[in-house]
Amino acid sequence: MDVGVVGLGAIGRQVCRALDEGIPGLRLAGATARDRAKAERFLKDLRSPAPFLSLDALVEASNLVVEASTQKHLEEIAPTALKAGRDLVVLSCGGLLGRQDWVDVAAANHCRILVPSGAIAGxxxxxxxxxxxxxxxxxxxxxxxxxxxxxxxxxxxxxxxxxxxxxxxxxxxxxxxxxxxxxxxxxxxxxxxxxxxxxxxxxxxxxxxxxxxxxxxxxxxxxxxxxxx
Incomplete structure (x- = not known):
């Protein structure tokens, strides 16, 4: 499964590193972030360098999209990924509250919105x-x-x-x-x-x-x- 990462802050970089080091069945397809120059330097330093892509290109290249950006950016990421039928992992999950429309889009396109437990257990x-x-x-x-x-x-x-x-x-x-x-x-x-x-x-x-x-x-x-x- 090809994974695209949106956002290369502390969490996004860690997700990329984990994929680069090897997770069975998963491959880093690429990433996108606000600071392109900084993002490209990071991606080139991986063991298997990954491309910097626009959001549309990243969604096209991925089966699963990981959002590690901001609630504001999620407003663009979610509809783009879900309309393309891509499963979406959302870390800025506060941005999901009240968004039944995104749930409906996911259902219509046979994909899922996934929310990790993040910093809490239980x-x-x-x-x-x-x-x-x-x-x-x-x-x-x-x-x-x-x-x-x-x-x-x-x-x-x-x-x-x-x-x-x-x-x-x-x-x-x-x-x-x-x-x-x-x-x-x-x-x-x-x-x-x-x-x-x-x-x-x-x-x-x-x-x-x-x-x-x-x-x-x-x-x-x-x-x-x-x-x-």
């Missing part, structure tokens, strides 16, 4: 819990303040991240609002909502935590089955 447990009734799904996400820089919510609320010296709750609400407020930061809650009870009912609290150098996510699910944390 989504299989959440999906299993749906056999019964789930009453609540809540995520607490703790991130170093600078990791939230540039998010629309931070700018709209004029939050001074440099002034935060102790753990501070900066957002609480449903996944739908969180993905608009932090489009580059909380795709994990979108994945959680898709596995569970949907983005309107899935709640998230986002904390800026200066004492934490790495992201930390805690999920609580309650329902007929009991409680999963």
């Amino acid at each position: 989504l299989d447990g959440v999906k299993g819990a749906r056999i019964g009734a789930i009453t609540s799904v809540t995520m607490e996400s703790r991130k170093p303040p600078r990791g939230l820089a540039g998010a629309p919510w931070i700018e709209q609320q004029m939050i001074d991240l440099d002034a935060i010296t102790q753990e501070t709750l900066i957002f609480e609400g449903p996944a739908t609002e969180a993905c608009r407020a932090f489009p580059a930061n909380v795709n994990v809650v979108a994945a959680l909502s898709l596995a569970g009870i949907g983005p309107e009912k899935t709640r998230i609290k986002i904390f800026a935590s200066p004492e934490r150098p790495l992201n930390r996510h805690r999920i609580s699910v309650e329902g007929e089955f009991g409680r999963l944390t």
Whole structure:
């Protein structure tokens, strides 16, 4: 199967390297990114150099397209790949919320939209819990303040991240609002909502935590089955 990668940030590069090193049945068909010169240098340094292609050419050359870009770019990537009948792996899965039209396009063209679990484990447990009734799904996400820089919510609320010296709750609400407020930061809650009870009912609290150098996510699910944390 030929795989095309859209976006060559940290995740996209790692996907390319893994394919280049060898995954049975898969081959890197090529990649595309905003910075062509930088992307071409990276692709030429692989053990088996891969071509830089336009989005249309990449989709044409691939059986599976991996989106590792941004929610905004996904608005172009998804229809292009799905209309061509290509399976699409979406990392910027916050961009999927409310896009039933893409689901319909995928069904009409006999292809799939695939959402990886990403930075969280246990989504299989959440999906299993749906056999019964789930009453609540809540995520607490703790991130170093600078990791939230540039998010629309931070700018709209004029939050001074440099002034935060102790753990501070900066957002609480449903996944739908969180993905608009932090489009580059909380795709994990979108994945959680898709596995569970949907983005309107899935709640998230986002904390800026200066004492934490790495992201930390805690999920609580309650329902007929009991409680999963």
